[in-house]
Amino acid sequence: xxxxxxxxQQPTSTSAIPPTPREKRALFLAIVVxxxxxxVAYHNSFSAPFxxxxxPSISDNLTIRKLWPPWEALSPPATGASVTNRPVVNxxxxxxxxxxxxxxxxxxxxxxxxxxxxx
Numbered sequence: 001x002x003x004x005x006x007x008x009q010q011p012t013s014t015s016a017i018p019p020t021p022r023e024k025r026a027l028f029l030a031i032v033v034x035x036x037x038x039x040v041a042y043h044n045s046f047s048a049p050f051x052x053x054x055x056p057s058i059s060d061n062l063t064i065r066k067l068w069p070p071w072e073a074l075s076p077p078a079t080g081a082s083v084t085n086r087p088v089v090n091x092x093x094x095x096x097x098x099x100x101x102x103x104x105x106x107x108x109x110x111x112x113x114x115x116x117x118x119x
Contacts, residue, residue, distance in 0.1 A: 045112060056081035057093070058111065064094040 019027070050059060056079055058064070063072055076083040076090035083090040093111070100110035 053082040057083045061090070061093065063090060064097045067094050067098050 056077075061077060061081065061083065063076055067073055070091070073091045073094035074087040076085070076087055078084055083093065092114070096110040096114055
């Protein structure tokens with residue numbers, strides 16, 4: 001039997017068998033447990049202040065204050081902060097700053113919420 005004959009014998013349908021209701025519930029429960037575990041592990045950090053390199057990277061970083069023109073937010077300061085040479089990180093901070101508004105506390109909440117969402 002050659003390769004062509006073997007390939008012709010293989011089923012052509014690649015559709016998966018749909019999950020049963022029990023499997024759907026198990027998946028949903030697993031997702032809920034993971035989200036709750038992340039929330040429990042991360043809950044006390046929402047009230048913590050910025051630490052270590054957060055001030056030069058976020059608080060003192062003027063390049064994250066506006067999203068347009070984008071090359072400003074994609075050009076992080078060369079101060080040795082954690083965003084130096086990391087334009088995507090700097091731009092994500094700019095997006096968080098824009099979502100949080102001009103109030104610094106709102107910006108902090110936005111950054112922590114997006115970090116939690118990435119968990």
